[in-house]
Amino acid sequence: MNYPDTYYSRTIVDRTERPALSGPAECDTVVIGGGLAGLTTALQLARGGQKVVVLEAQSIGFGASGRNGGFVSAGFATDVEHIARIGGAERAHQLYLMSIEGVEFVRETIAALGIAGADPIDGVTSVMRYDDGAGLKAYAAEARKKYGQELTYLDTASVRQSLRSTRYFHGVRDGKAFHIHPLNYLRGIAAEIERLGGVICENSRALSTDLAGAKKQVRTENGAVTARSVVFSTGGYTDHLNPQLRRAMLPIATYVMVSEEAPDLIASAITTRDGIGDNRRAGDYYRLVDDGRRLLWGGRITTRAASTAGLVQELRREMTGTYPQLRDLKTELAWSGLMAYARHLMPQIGEMQPGVWHCTAFGGHGLNTTAIGGKVVAEAILKQSDRHTLFAPFGLAWAGGIAGLTVAQLTYWKLQAQDWWRERAA
Known part of the structure; x- marks a missing residue:
């Protein structure tokens, strides 16, 4: 490549x-x-x-x-x-x-070793693609009570101020998370x-x-x-x-793409440096990189080798479906990697x-x-x-071999269908 x-x-x-x-x-x-x-x-x-x-x-x-x-x-x-x-x-x-503790370990390791190239940026926001603000508020309150997490609930107006998409309704921001x-x-x-x-x-x-x-x-x-x-x-x-x-x-492939340098075009859609992930199973995740000049966008999983070029087209459909204003944003680099799932x-x-x-x-x-x-x-x-x-x-329970991969793929498609229905029924 x-x-x-x-x-x-x-x-x-x-x-x-x-x-x-x-x-x-x-x-x-x-x-x-x-x-x-x-x-x-x-x-x-x-x-x-x-x-x-x-x-x-x-x-x-x-x-x-x-x-x-x-x-x-x-x-x-x-x-x-x-x-x-x-x-x-x-x-x-x-x-x-x-x-x-693992989050803080990574943060402390970067600081202790002076890993400047790691470029840590504070803030990860999880956004909801259907209208359930009460549920998300309850989740943030529970996280604060049980684990001491300071999660900030974001209403629809706040979310859409920095993420200019009608796909998103509510969000919750973790200021101690980072990317x-x-x-x-x-x-x-x-x-x-x-x-x-x-x-x-x-x-x-x-x-x-x-x-x-x-x-x-x-x-x-x-x-x-x-x-x-x-x-x-x-x-x-x-x-x-x-x-x-x-x-x-089970070896599961995931896919990521990075855009061309186009800070003004990207800013027409996304104005936050937070990492963003939606509430779907294996949903989209993305963030600005290179000081906001490019957009990194990931998502999709497959249980068998797939064409990276073909999956990039699917990722682009997700990106432009969420942000139609980014339809002219070109993809400059794309890759896949294998993750292990139990x-x-x-x-x-x-x-x-x-x-x-x-x-x-x-x-x-x-x-x-x-x-x-x-x-x-x-x-x-x-x-x-x-x-x-x-x-x-x-x-180390048996993951099912080829049959396990088939079940995993079918389960993923089923969850995607459930996400689709939930968003449209909201």
């Missing part, structure tokens, strides 16, 4: 290239996967004094980890009520508080891991493992790492290296066997949960806490 000189493309051109693993290496923990979860785990382990090696099959942040929408906000891919039905009300409460350039964030974490003595090997796909003994071994094409602990954080690109993990996740829609975090950990299935959760997932796995390895056990009810 050709990358014009814009947004992610400049980061791709400027990236540090790291050599592949060559020969034997020894460390305390080897992390397989150089995405959000893997690098956060490695960072916390390195901060705790461990010698860490990260094996990445491609390059740091490859796929959805480095090329997602960049939203950092509390919550999970499913609601608290669903979490409580599986794990109980108190566990659901603690997990939601942990998701808030960032995720690939630059990851690059900053990687640099800190290396400063602390960690080793990151790109183009180093893990091909086989020996996990039976006290010392584990992970082999690549040209080398092998021996360690006391192994962390699998391979996300949507999980292959058959770990069959138990592979059968427990059947229960929660992250899969825990110890598979002594010394073998997994930290994956963060599809639809945002950057906060990958951060907290990596943090609690590192805490467990360092024997600092057992907070990872909060995720115990959300285990």
Whole structure:
């Protein structure tokens, strides 16, 4: 793909290239996967004094980890009520508080490491595409009461003042949520891991493992790492290296596009720097990037490989259906990435066997949960806490294979139809 000189493309051109693993290496923990979860785990382990090696099959942040929408906000891919039905009300409460902690972890990491290129912008607004202001006010009040979140309710006039679309009725703004350039964030974490003595090997796909003994071994094409602990954080690109993990996740593709530089045209529709997401299942999310000169727009999911060009046309229909004034706004760059989803829609975090950990299935959760997932796995390895056990009810249940993908796609279409009907019945 050709990358014009814009947004992610400049980061791709400027990236540090790291050599592949060559020969034997020894460390305390080897992390397989150089995405959000893997690098956060490695960072916390390195901060705790461990010698860490990260094996990445491609390059740091490859796929959805480095090329997602960049939203950092509390919550999970499913609601608290669903979490409580599986794990109980108190566990659901603690997990939601942990998701808030994940937001602050990302913010503090950017500040502590001085990751200027992460470009954090405060504010994420969730907008409603049907008329239920009372329900949204009640939601904001409940979040304040239960979790201490300061959510600001926005009436229709307020929403449409900054989002000039008749599609939206009400909104709720989280001023402590924010959005960032995720690939630059990851690059900053990687640099800190290396400063602390960690080793990151790109183009180093893990091909086989020996996990039976006290010392584990992970082999690549040209080398092998021996360690006391192994962390699998391979996300949507999980292959058959770990069959138990592979059968427990569904690879789901998501799609993002970035517009040409057209600040005046974009401002005719959108006048806020907040990240925006609507209330539909797998709905639209978007934000201004490059100091407001371009628009990043994401959404849509598919359970099988699809033409990025074709999906971009669907994204453009969503964008122009919401903002007809943007019909002449050209798309300059588009891409897709694979996310990992579990059947229960929660992250899969825990110890598979002594010394073998997994930290994956963060599809639809945002950057906060990958951060907290990596943090609690590192805490467990360092024997600092057992907070990872909060995720115990959300285990490695079989995701259904090909049948699971079919069911997921059918469910997505059903939810889309329900959204369509609800909006028109309101």
